[in-house]
Amino acid sequence: MLNLNQMRPYLHLFLCFLLFLFLKLPAHAQSSSIRGYVRAADSGEPLIGATVSVPALGKGTVTDVNGYYMLPLPAGEHTLQASYIGYTPITRRAHTPADGKNKNIVFLLEPANNELKEVEIASNSLRQRLNDTRMSMEVLTTREAKLLPALFGEVDLVKAMQLKPGIQASSEGSTGMYVRGGGADQNLMQLDGTTIYNASHLFGFFSVFNPESVKSVELYKGGFPAQFGGRLSSVVDVTLNEGNNERVGTAGSLGLISSKLTIDGPIKKDKANFIVSGRRTYVDVFTRQINRLSEDNEDYSPIPDYYFYDLSGKLNYQLDDENKLTLSAYYGRDFFSFSEDGFNFGFDWGNRMANLRWEHKFSDQLFASASVNATKYNYNLKNAIDAYSLKLTSDIEDYTFKTDFDWFLEGGHSLKFGSSVTRHYFGIGHLNVNSDDDRLNYTAGNNYHASEFGVYASDDYQINALFSLNYGLRLSAFNSGGRTYTGLEPRISAKYNLDENTAIKGSYASMMQYVHLVSNSGATLPTDVWYPSTKNVEPQRSQQIALGFTKLFARGRFLLTNEAYYKWMHNQLDFRDGANLFLNNNLEAEFLFGKGNSYGNELYLEKVKGKTTGWLGYTLSWTFRQFDEINGGRPFPTRYDRRHDVSLVLMHKLNKRLSVTASFVYGSGTAYSLPVARFAFQDMEGKGASMVPIYEERNGFRLPPTHRLDLGAVLKLKSRHGEADLTFGVYNVYNRRNPYFVYIDHVKDEESSQITGFQAKQVSLFPVVPSITYNFKF
Amino acid sequence: MKVNDCLLYLLPLLILVTGCDLEKDIDVDLPGHASQLVVECYLEPGKPIRATVLESSGYFDTLAPPLVPDAKVFITYQDRRIALEYKPYFSTTSTTFYTHSSDEKVKGRPGDIYSLEVTDGQGRKITAFTKILPAVPIDTIEWSFNEEEEATVRTSFEDSGNTENYYRYMVHRNRVAVGTVRDLLATDNLRDGKRISFGSPYDFRKNDTLVVSLFNIEKQYYDFFSSVSDAKDANGNPFAQPSRIKSAVEGGIGIFTNLAYDRKVVIIK
Numbered sequence A: 001m002l003n004l005n006q007m008r009p010y011l012h013l014f015l016c017f018l019l020f021l022f023l024k025l026p027a028h029a030q031s032s033s034i035r036g037y038v039r040a041a042d043s044g045e046p047l048i049g050a051t052v053s054v055p056a057l058g059k060g061t062v063t064d065v066n067g068y069y070m071l072p073l074p075a076g077e078h079t080l081q082a083s084y085i086g087y088t089p090i091t092r093r094a095h096t097p098a099d100g101k102n103k104n105i106v107f108l109l110e111p112a113n114n115e116l117k118e119v120e121i122a123s124n125s126l127r128q129r130l131n132d133t134r135m136s137m138e139v140l141t142t143r144e145a146k147l148l149p150a151l152f153g154e155v156d157l158v159k160a161m162q163l164k165p166g167i168q169a170s171s172e173g174s175t176g177m178y179v180r181g182g183g184a185d186q187n188l189m190q191l192d193g194t195t196i197y198n199a200s201h202l203f204g205f206f207s208v209f210n211p212e213s214v215k216s217v218e219l220y221k222g223g224f225p226a227q228f229g230g231r232l233s234s235v236v237d238v239t240l241n242e243g244n245n246e247r248v249g250t251a252g253s254l255g256l257i258s259s260k261l262t263i264d265g266p267i268k269k270d271k272a273n274f275i276v277s278g279r280r281t282y283v284d285v286f287t288r289q290i291n292r293l294s295e296d297n298e299d300y301s302p303i304p305d306y307y308f309y310d311l312s313g314k315l316n317y318q319l320d321d322e323n324k325l326t327l328s329a330y331y332g333r334d335f336f337s338f339s340e341d342g343f344n345f346g347f348d349w350g351n352r353m354a355n356l357r358w359e360h361k362f363s364d365q366l367f368a369s370a371s372v373n374a375t376k377y378n379y380n381l382k383n384a385i386d387a388y389s390l391k392l393t394s395d396i397e398d399y400t401f402k403t404d405f406d407w408f409l410e411g412g413h414s415l416k417f418g419s420s421v422t423r424h425y426f427g428i429g430h431l432n433v434n435s436d437d438d439r440l441n442y443t444a445g446n447n448y449h450a451s452e453f454g455v456y457a458s459d460d461y462q463i464n465a466l467f468s469l470n471y472g473l474r475l476s477a478f479n480s481g482g483r484t485y486t487g488l489e490p491r492i493s494a495k496y497n498l499d500e501n502t503a504i505k506g507s508y509a510s511m512m513q514y515v516h517l518v519s520n521s522g523a524t525l526p527t528d529v530w531y532p533s534t535k536n537v538e539p540q541r542s543q544q545i546a547l548g549f550t551k552l553f554a555r556g557r558f559l560l561t562n563e564a565y566y567k568w569m570h571n572q573l574d575f576r577d578g579a580n581l582f583l584n585n586n587l588e589a590e591f592l593f594g595k596g597n598s599y600g601n602e603l604y605l606e607k608v609k610g611k612t613t614g615w616l617g618y619t620l621s622w623t624f625r626q627f628d629e630i631n632g633g634r635p636f637p638t639r640y641d642r643r644h645d646v647s648l649v650l651m652h653k654l655n656k657r658l659s660v661t662a663s664f665v666y667g668s669g670t671a672y673s674l675p676v677a678r679f680a681f682q683d684m685e686g687k688g689a690s691m692v693p694i695y696e697e698r699n700g701f702r703l704p705p706t707h708r709l710d711l712g713a714v715l716k717l718k719s720r721h722g723e724a725d726l727t728f729g730v731y732n733v734y735n736r737r738n739p740y741f742v743y744i745d746h747v748k749d750e751e752s753s754q755i756t757g758f759q760a761k762q763v764s765l766f767p768v769v770p771s772i773t774y775n776f777k778f
Numbered sequence B: 001m002k003v004n005d006c007l008l009y010l011l012p013l014l015i016l017v018t019g020c021d022l023e024k025d026i027d028v029d030l031p032g033h034a035s036q037l038v039v040e041c042y043l044e045p046g047k048p049i050r051a052t053v054l055e056s057s058g059y060f061d062t063l064a065p066p067l068v069p070d071a072k073v074f075i076t077y078q079d080r081r082i083a084l085e086y087k088p089y090f091s092t093t094s095t096t097f098y099t100h101s102s103d104e105k106v107k108g109r110p111g112d113i114y115s116l117e118v119t120d121g122q123g124r125k126i127t128a129f130t131k132i133l134p135a136v137p138i139d140t141i142e143w144s145f146n147e148e149e150e151a152t153v154r155t156s157f158e159d160s161g162n163t164e165n166y167y168r169y170m171v172h173r174n175r176v177a178v179g180t181v182r183d184l185l186a187t188d189n190l191r192d193g194k195r196i197s198f199g200s201p202y203d204f205r206k207n208d209t210l211v212v213s214l215f216n217i218e219k220q221y222y223d224f225f226s227s228v229s230d231a232k233d234a235n236g237n238p239f240a241q242p243s244r245i246k247s248a249v250e251g252g253i254g255i256f257t258n259l260a261y262d263r264k265v266v267i268i269k
Helices: A004-023 A122-129 A142-147 A157-161 A283-293 B001-006 B010-018 B219-234
Strands: A032-040 A053-055 A060-064 A068-073 A078-083 A092-098 A103-106 A108-110 A136-139 A168-169 A178-180 A187-191 A214-220 A234-240 A249-254 A260-269 A272-282 A303-317 A323-340 A343-360 A366-385 A388-409 A414-437 A441-462 A466-481 A484-501 A502-513 A515-518 A529-532 A539-551 A557-573 A592-605 A614-628 A644-653 A658-667 A673-682 A690-695 A706-717 A722-729 A739-748 A755-763 A769-778 B024-025 B037-043 B048-055 B073-076 B080-091 B094-106 B113-119 B125-131 B141-144 B151-158 B166-173 B180-187 B195-198 B209-217 B251-260 B260-267
Touching: A032 A078, A032 A092, A053 A122, A060 A068, A060 A122, A060 B195, A068 A466, A078 A108, A092 B001, A122 A502, A122 A539, A136 A142, A136 A484, A142 A157, A142 A214, A142 A706, A157 A214, A157 A234, A157 B151, A178 A234, A178 A769, A272 B260, A283 A303, A388 A529, A414 A529, A441 A529, A466 B260, A515 A557, A515 B080, A557 B073, A658 B037, A673 B037, A673 B048, A690 B219, B037 B073, B048 B080, B048 B113, B073 B094, B080 B151, B113 B251, B125 B251, B151 B166, B166 B219, B180 B219, B195 B260, B209 B219
Parallel strands: A032 A103, A032 A108, A187 A234, B037 B251
Antiparallel strands: A032 A068, A053 A060, A053 A078, A078 A092, A136 A214, A168 A178, A214 A234, A249 A260, A249 A769, A260 A272, A272 A303, A303 A323, A323 A343, A343 A366, A366 A388, A388 A414, A414 A441, A441 A466, A466 A484, A484 A502, A502 A539, A515 A529, A539 A557, A557 A592, A592 A614, A614 A644, A644 A658, A658 A706, A673 A690, A706 A722, A722 A769, A739 A755, A755 B024, B037 B048, B048 B094, B073 B080, B073 B113, B080 B094, B113 B125, B141 B151, B151 B195, B166 B180, B166 B209, B209 B260
């Protein structure tokens, strides 16, 4: 770690780096370019990440968050293609003027085969991915995710993302993500640029991102752009849908466990629009009824009450040609309660966030945005037993101001630079125990606050038709409790085209993480709390290198990508055996610090054109941690160390009304700790011995492998108004009992109840689960 | 109840949704286990010195009592080494199985140190120490009734300040030899030097006889007992982290400690 004095040379280096960028600008100031926007023809909303290219020159670019692009080209006639996932690509001829002048072209893309919502990805988007300097990146749209079979018919973008190589689920059906050996807390989850701290509902089985409100998800596994910081292992950038500029529309779905409704439309034609989405589960409606009918049965144990809902919205206001305001907001909450015989347990948790963003166009080359946002995650746990009550709460609350600049320069430079400052408030383990008569009263808990800073600059430099470079630097700092940490985070990605259809790529990224998740559950739970770096808790750090190649073949219909990576992780956090993470005013005493490493290879084959599309992913990986106080100091595999991970996704369009999909996953057995021995323990009172399990190696046992086939079908219905379809799904078609956990149980003699032996038992979560969902849009 | 345990209430909800038997027997090939000596020895002032010495077993080994007949047990107090005789028996009064015992009674006073040594024919050796603690007096035991005439009982005492103290609070109905109705382990980290109270649900009725015990326990016993509970909890709880046993003895597994307690008998009126 560096203190501010030690940082000074790095600050100079950073300033020199910026100067280097800007001093180079005039040399390229006289080239011409074609620039403009790519928008959806049906709604007018900007398409972020759309590709605009000139195939004949092998040149291309992608649109920014406003749907804006700028493509430097030599003067003359060119054929341009614009494409975006789920939209029909457009080809247009255009003349680039000479003498450094620019031409504006707006592309309006029609949704591809709107009736069946089929994903049609133009082959030139694959070519763009071939030519993209960035690597270790996955993109998924809601349109794509909606085609995939989903558990209970609940489309979930995070789970769909887990079908990509290098991204593993914490357990079957879970939205917990482990990216290239990183922990669940090492993913920066952002919704419209605002951090979401606990991005899951119901035990982590559903993500907080309602697919009806989300446009797309971009996930970076490595080669992180300099504008992102604060987490070690991934950036999950979720973009909310834009409202419809043309007319008021309604879309929704009725599913097995939840319903969703979205309304969007213009507020002021071509000036302002809105979109509001909501969803709620309704299993509680049925369980309450079952409980009510069984009230008179003394042996009946009531089913716990559970539901969640979330609301999201976005408001866009185009002030003029140069200025735009966007307000995004999200509010989601889970509720769980259980009551029986004087025992009342209530638990609610959730996220809320709001983001106000101002975008300003200084010129055709220079764009800026400034945003202020607030985000909060908290949980409240209330437990009342007769005359006594317990309340436990924790929260994290952030206020962030950030600015970002995009400067499109001739000569192949695209600069990004900006800064951010975040004020964190942590409320950790606030406990209050009371009795009815107030004679019993315990309190505990701590509050912390901290400030986090980041300043960055990067250049996406197209050196020539074959070679491109994206290099950048991020300087981060964190202040908490009188201690300041700083970090210098260089990032670089490079791409070189060996031939027209083959490119090799490499990247290096250094990352810092200043906030840490306090969780020893091995799963993502609502009770996990965030903790700041302090005097005694140093920030986590990582370095990652990745090397790969990308190849297009079969006339551009298939894209093959292979990436190998190695990641070093420092100051990794774990907890002492038996750590008390809830009722503890000295939580840091329970922390252990160690290191980790992860390495592997990811192979990805994708087909995007024709009636049958899909992908095949295969990941071979190793992930270890090492702590002096755990496992005798020996390195041990993490729970999510998965040697082989295979996913196959196929989507086939049978006819105009019917398309079918299948996904198959296989994962090597999860590393797991099982007791290897036992001893009898009588305790000071005797009264019969109990068996105590003895654990030796941490995660030294492997659960059986996981594999599963899911099938789905989308049937378009004839509808007088708008569109409607039925989505059928069968999760776990061949009813595989995948292991959730394993334990060792007593075997007892039925008559004498004496223990006669022991038996290992495997518990699974999901058998075959059929589902049906009705979707509508009008 | 631990917070993670509360989340287990959600599991039935999931199983209700999926509605199937999702548990099955499987074969597991566990690695070999090098058996270790296991000792339990609780010194109680005025009571004979007794110990239980067994050994650990592989999880799927046969259930034969893992006795260690050649184990030798010695207690040392004030430079006097007391040999415990190997004489397995079950004490009906303390409802405990002992393997080694002596007629010598525990005479130590608070602050005195006892040591334990266990050896066997395989060359295994356990050593341990315990420091006699003073009992912490129970200050008050009070109760109140709800509308159904059920009583909640609260026990209070004063914690001594500026020291880390560890307690075990137990309530038995009628007599100690029968089942425990309340058993709590606690530290004073949130109430150092202050009055501490333990409550109960409305579990009692008029004329119930309660035996209320407050044990002032050593940290090593608190750690060992907690790790035993955590280890049991981890086997079958997918949200629990596996826990190694924090043994209070060197060279094996087990506990060597002393029992310093205050005990009161009350009748709910």
